[in-house]
Amino acid sequence: DAKTTQPNSMESNEEEPVHLPCNHSTISGTDYIHWYRQLPSQGPEYVIHGLTSNVNNRMASLAIAEDRKSSTLILHRATLRDAAVYYCILRDYTGNQFYFGTGTSLTVIP
C-alpha cells in the first residue's frame, strides 16, 4: 500500500479553523484517502474519506488536490475535544488493511 507523510505535530487556537496536511505522492487510481483520529486513551475513530472530490460531513471537510498527491483535513472550528492524533491513510478499494503511520498530533490552545 502507498504511504503517507504528515507533520508530527500542529497547534491551533480554539474556535479557529485547522488545516491538517497529508502528502501521498505514490497514490494509485484505486486508492481511497481515509482520515481517522485517536483521542487520548482511546482507539482510533473514523473521521472522513474521499476518492477524488472534496467531501464534507458533520465532523470535518476533506480537500483533495486535483492530482490526488496530497489532501487536507479541515476542522472548521477547533474545540478542545478535537485535540487528538490524526491519521491519513490510503486504502485500495479492494483492500481491507489500513496502514496508519504515526499521524499528526493536534494541540488545541484555549
Next chain:
Amino acid sequence: DAGITQSPRHKVTETGTPVTLRCHQTENHRYMYWYRQDPGHGLRLIHYSYGVKDTDKGEVSDGYSVSRSKTEDFLLTLESATSSQTSVYFCAISEPGLAVHNEQFFGPGTRLTVL
C-alpha cells in the same frame, strides 16, 4: 458505539510467559484485526482475520499467533512474551459489505507490560 470489548484491559507479566489477549464483538462483523501501538511507530497491524479460521499476517506478526474459532472472538497469543512486546494492543472490526470506505471500529485497548 460498536460492541467491541477487550480483555484484560491491563496486564503485567514476566518475560518468557505465555499471554493471551481476547477481543470480543457483538456486531457480527466478518473482519477482525489486532494492532499494536508504540511511541514513534503509530499503529501497526499484527494479524487479521477475514472469517472463522481464516487469518493472515500483518506487518509485525513475528512472535504472535492468532485464532478465531467463532465469529465474535479473536484471540492474540504471545507464546513467550518479551520486553519488546510491551505495548498497547488494539482490536478492530470491519464489515466490508456495509460501505465502500470499510470503516474500522476499534476496541478500548489492552495495555501489556512485559517485565
